[in-house]
Amino acid sequence: MSALVASDVAAVQAAVREGRPLLPVAGGTHPASVPGPDGPVRVLDVSGLAGIVDYDPAELTFTARPGTPLAEIEQMLAANGQHLPFDPPRLGPDATLGGAVAAGVTGPGGFAAGIRDFVVGVRFVDGTGRLAAGGGRVVKNAAGFDLPKLMVGSLGRLGVMVELSLKVFPRPEATASLRFPTVGLAAGLAAIAALARGPITPLALDLAADGAVTARVGAAAELIAARAERLARSIEPHGEPLAAAEHGPRSATSPGEVAAGDASHWGEARRFAWVGDDARLVVVPTAPRRIATLDAELDSRGLRRRYGLAANVAWIAWPEATPVAELSALLAAHAMSGLVLTGAPLPEPLIGAAAGGAFARRIAGALDPRGTFAGGSR
Amino acid sequence: MRYRCNMESERFTTSLRALGLGDRVLTSDAQLAAFGSDALTAFNQRPLAVVVVESAAEVAAVVRRCHEAGVPFVARGSGTSLSGGSVPVEGGIVIALNRMNRVLSVDPDARIAVVEPGVINLAVSAAAAAHGLAYAPDPSSQSVCTIGGNLAFNSGGAHCLKHGMTANHILGLRAVLPDGEVVDLGGESTEHVGPDWAGMFCGCEGLFGIAVEATLRLVPVPESVRTALAVFDSLERAGEAVAAIVGAGLVPVAMEIMDALAIEAAEASVKPAYPSGAALLIVELEGDEAVVEHELAAVEALLREAGCGELRATADPGERALIWKGRKSAFSAVGWLAPDYIVQDGVVPRTRLGEALREIDRLGAERGIRVANVFHAGDGNLHPLILYDGREEGAVERAEELAADILALCVDLGGSITGEHGVGVEKRDHMKLMFSAEDLGLMEDLRAAVDPGRLANPGKMLIPPPSASPAAVPNPAATA
Ligand SMILES: Cc1cc2nc3c(=O)[nH]c(=O)nc-3n(C[C@H](O)[C@H](O)[C@H](O)COP(=O)(O)OP(=O)(O)OC[C@H]3O[C@@H](n4cnc5c(N)ncnc54)[C@H](O)[C@@H]3O)c2cc1C
Numbered sequence: 001m002s003a004l005v006a007s008d009v010a011a012v013q014a015a016v017r018e019g020r021p022l023l024p025v026a027g028g029t030h031p032a033s034v035p036g037p038d039g040p041v042r043v044l045d046v047s048g049l050a051g052i053v054d055y056d057p058a059e060l061t062f063t064a065r066p067g068t069p070l071a072e073i074e075q076m077l078a079a080n081g082q083h084l085p086f087d088p089p090r091l092g093p094d095a096t097l098g099g100a101v102a103a104g105v106t107g108p109g110g111f112a113a114g115i116r117d118f119v120v121g122v123r124f125v126d127g128t129g130r131l132a133a134g135g136g137r138v139v140k141n142a143a144g145f146d147l148p149k150l151m152v153g154s155l156g157r158l159g160v161m162v163e164l165s166l167k168v169f170p171r172p173e174a175t176a177s178l179r180f181p182t183v184g185l186a187a188g189l190a191a192i193a194a195l196a197r198g199p200i201t202p203l204a205l206d207l208a209a210d211g212a213v214t215a216r217v218g219a220a221a222e223l224i225a226a227r228a229e230r231l232a233r234s235i236e237p238h239g240e241p242l243a244a245a246e247h248g249p250r251s252a253t254s255p256g257e258v259a260a261g262d263a264s265h266w267g268e269a270r271r272f273a274w275v276g277d278d279a280r281l282v283v284v285p286t287a288p289r290r291i292a293t294l295d296a297e298l299d300s301r302g303l304r305r306r307y308g309l310a311a312n313v314a315w316i317a318w319p320e321a322t323p324v325a326e327l328s329a330l331l332a333a334h335a336m337s338g339l340v341l342t343g344a345p346l347p348e349p350l351i352g353a354a355a356g357g358a359f360a361r362r363i364a365g366a367l368d369p370r371g372t373f374a375g376g377s378r
Numbered sequence: 379m380r381y382r383c384n385m386e387s388e389r390f391t392t393s394l395r396a397l398g399l400g401d402r403v404l405t406s407d408a409q410l411a412a413f414g415s416d417a418l419t420a421f422n423q424r425p426l427a428v429v430v431v432e433s434a435a436e437v438a439a440v441v442r443r444c445h446e447a448g449v450p451f452v453a454r455g456s457g458t459s460l461s462g463g464s465v466p467v468e469g470g471i472v473i474a475l476n477r478m479n480r481v482l483s484v485d486p487d488a489r490i491a492v493v494e495p496g497v498i499n500l501a502v503s504a505a506a507a508a509h510g511l512a513y514a515p516d517p518s519s520q521s522v523c524t525i526g527g528n529l530a531f532n533s534g535g536a537h538c539l540k541h542g543m544t545a546n547h548i549l550g551l552r553a554v555l556p557d558g559e560v561v562d563l564g565g566e567s568t569e570h571v572g573p574d575w576a577g578m579f580c581g582c583e584g585l586f587g588i589a590v591e592a593t594l595r596l597v598p599v600p601e602s603v604r605t606a607l608a609v610f611d612s613l614e615r616a617g618e619a620v621a622a623i624v625g626a627g628l629v630p631v632a633m634e635i636m637d638a639l640a641i642e643a644a645e646a647s648v649k650p651a652y653p654s655g656a657a658l659l660i661v662e663l664e665g666d667e668a669v670v671e672h673e674l675a676a677v678e679a680l681l682r683e684a685g686c687g688e689l690r691a692t693a694d695p696g697e698r699a700l701i702w703k704g705r706k707s708a709f710s711a712v713g714w715l716a717p718d719y720i721v722q723d724g725v726v727p728r729t730r731l732g733e734a735l736r737e738i739d740r741l742g743a744e745r746g747i748r749v750a751n752v753f754h755a756g757d758g759n760l761h762p763l764i765l766y767d768g769r770e771e772g773a774v775e776r777a778e779e780l781a782a783d784i785l786a787l788c789v790d791l792g793g794s795i796t797g798e799h800g801v802g803v804e805k806r807d808h809m810k811l812m813f814s815a816e817d818l819g820l821m822e823d824l825r826a827a828v829d830p831g832r833l834a835n836p837g838k839m840l841i842p843p844p845s846a847s848p849a850a851v852p853n854p855a856a857t858a
Contacts, residue, residue, distance in 0.1 A: 057625070140794070142532050142534075152574045158573060227669070350571060357559075358559050
């Protein structure tokens with residue numbers, strides 16, 4: 001079915017008011033959650049609903065239309081020494097702000113600052129075509145229901161966002177990364193627990209299935225070397241500076257190599273390059289004490305996976321050829337939920353245990369009574 | 379249906395007692411007196427009864443009973459709401475959660491704690507301290523207010539500048555919806571998939587039901603903390619210093635400003651030995667030793683550049699505690715300056731702090747009303763304390779007018795009518811300053827979808843539409 005295009009609020013409202021099932025899509029970098037070409041749900045292309053509306057660096061906030069490319073926002077922020085500290089995944093060059101909020105996924109470098117705390121205002125068109133706003137443009141605001149938070153992870157299913165306000169943070173002047181050669185999951189988890197509770201809060205804390213831990217720290221340029229060194233020595237076995245992949249599997253030695261290793265590692269991490277073209281990226285929120293059980297299941301199926309944000313999330317590469325229903329059943333059996341981000345379109349990208357129960361049903365029913373964003377039924 | 383005659387209400391309270399609550403259903407005047415209002419004492423309403431619950435199952439049973447009988451209810455933690463959030467609803471009951479005050483578990487490896495809603499905010503940090511962890515949100519009322527109240531109001535505190543508000547620290551919660559159904563929202567992870575249902579429940583001011591358990595994020599107790607005090611000859615200069623610090627890419631954990639009146643009040647009550655001046659800026663830095671030292675040097679340089687007078691910094695826990703005691707007791711301390719006062723709570727974009735303060739000063743002078751200012755400067759959250767003498771003819775009205783004008787000013791400058799104290803009863807009428815009729819209509823639709831009978835804390839945050847059931851229509855007589 002051909003896409004509808006809406007590049008302003010009125011066009012979004014008109015499309016929604018037609019009452020036929022549709023879902024907003026902008027950059028298309030989370031393909032599993034967009035309507036398939038042959039299904040009953042139409043694509044509402046909102047990539048033209050783009051542009052920065054307001055940015056005053058001194059406020060540490062900006063307002064933009066959701067179709068604005070993340071790349072543009074990052075450039076704008078970087079020019080002022082700021083960044084999106086939740087490090088949204090970059091699953092394609094066209095990734096947009098709206099897509100990042102709708103997916104609601106914190107990237108590997110966002111351990112210290114999850115996405116849910118950074119969306120402070122939203123304007124959106126609900127399932128009846130009504131334009132409404134929640135939150136505001138200031139960093140602190142307790143007036144009314146927290147609709148901006150509701151949009152984080154909403155996958156376009158609760159309304160079409162037309163404007164977003166976010167808070168941002170100063171960007172660390174310098175960053176450095178360390179690899180801790182811990183062996184085995186238990187040792188890795190122990191290392192993560194110790195590092196996360198230590199005096200230096202890392203920006204990222206990743207755990208590989210073999211138990212190796214990768215950490216990233218930020219600081220002012222003149223402090224970074226000492227800070228990384230202190231973090232490296234804070235646990236046994238000590239961490240070693242990460243070398244860039246092109247230098248082969250060894251530690252970095254010069255400051256230039258350290259910086260290059262850091263940049264290339266996290267650049268790749270946020271692209272999730274390791275997932276490969278033949279697998280879907282699935283995000284599964286979890287907790288340190290649940291990882292051993294989950295990992296045993298994933299290992300027995302020979303799945304590639306990583307654990308991020310200090311073991312608060314599992315990133316799983318699920319083979320495109322294997323039905324997603326299998327993973328859904330596995331997660332449900334462990335009372336876990338997941339979100340399939342990439343691969344062929346799915347009628348329902350949220351898998352595993354259902355979240356929110358009656359609360360979710362009632363809120364969704366109020367925002368979208370006709371099920372316009374739910375394939376036509378609620 | 380609302381209970382109008384005694385027999386009906388007696389039948390209802392008897393049915394509550396029959397749920398196994400026995401003498402924990404309070405109905406005598408003496409027992410109810412303490413529950414008639416919250417920290418905003420202008421509003422007072424005698425509830426039908428107060429039910430002192432001890433478990434989530436009891437909350438669910440009581441709420442279900444209310445649902446069946448059409449009786450409105452209000453959850454209550456410590457009743458320190460400053461906006462009338464915990465004031466009873468006429469003909470409704472109060473569900474008192476103070477006895478549900480256990481920290482159920484602390485998982486140091488995951489840095490989380492699971493607690494009951496009646497736990498006092500500071501008790502969470504106390505329970506986590508053995509593991510080198512703490513609960514970050516720190517409302518000034520933290521020694522008395524509860525996690526349930528914090529969650530319902532998405533409360534803030536001085537240290538939320540770096541750590542974020544309460545909702546950022548609530549990873550999951552169990553709630554009793556207004557018909558008694560129990561749901562689990564969020565979980566133990568810092569991440570969630572699908573809409574942020576737990577985040578949406580936070581800040582609902584009790585309109586979506588009652589939180590009976592919460593999973594909280596804990597943070598490591600910092601290795602090093604430094605608190606700097608700087609005096610300025612004007613509030614505006616202090617505000618500029620804040621902007622300079624933010625502009626330099628520094629995120630202190632707290633930045634607070636107090637004006638001369640607030641300093642005077644603090645000195646009169648808890649004697650924090652602040653340096654005197656027109657404005658006092660408190661900047662706190664925390665983290666590892668090396669970074670804190672580095673940032674302190676940068677902050678001190680910026681403060682001097684911004685033209686500060688006396689400047690001191692301390693790492694001493696005793697001195698720091700006294701500094702914060704002065705700041706955190708500022709609300710009650712202004713009681714030394716005037717018989718009555720209104721605590722206002724509004725937000726402006728941080729770059730417009732200076733402008734806002736000048737305008738507040740002018741608005742106060744115009745009416746001959748003294749205003750003391752203490753505020754979370756780092757995030758533009760103002761707390762003007764409007765001083766008056768209620769015995770003077772028309773003084774209350776003049777103070778309220780000024781309070782309303784200040785809110786309008788905040789919105790005009792691009793801010794909000796509340797940063798952390800919530801809307802409650804006090805600011806219902808001001809919601810329309812920020813939100814269009816459509817926005818408010820949508821919020822009302824959401825509450826009606828979750829609570830069709832409008833029994834959960836009706837009359838707070840939103841003004842019920844004329845079509846709403848009688849129980850949901852606020853009783854004007856309830857507002858003294
Ligand atoms: C001196 C003083 C200083 C203060 N300083 C600050 C400050 O710095 N920052 C700040 O944000 N606030 C501050 N406050 C306001 C107040 O302390 C907070 O709003 C606090 O969160 C209220 O907690 P409580 O336990 O007293 O809640 P209550 O007043 O009992 O209840 C508050 C609201 O929450 C609802 N509620 C309570 N428990 C639950 C639950 N379990 N589930 C659902 N709803 C529930 C109630 O119905 C009510 O609407 C201050 C108040 C005072 C008196």
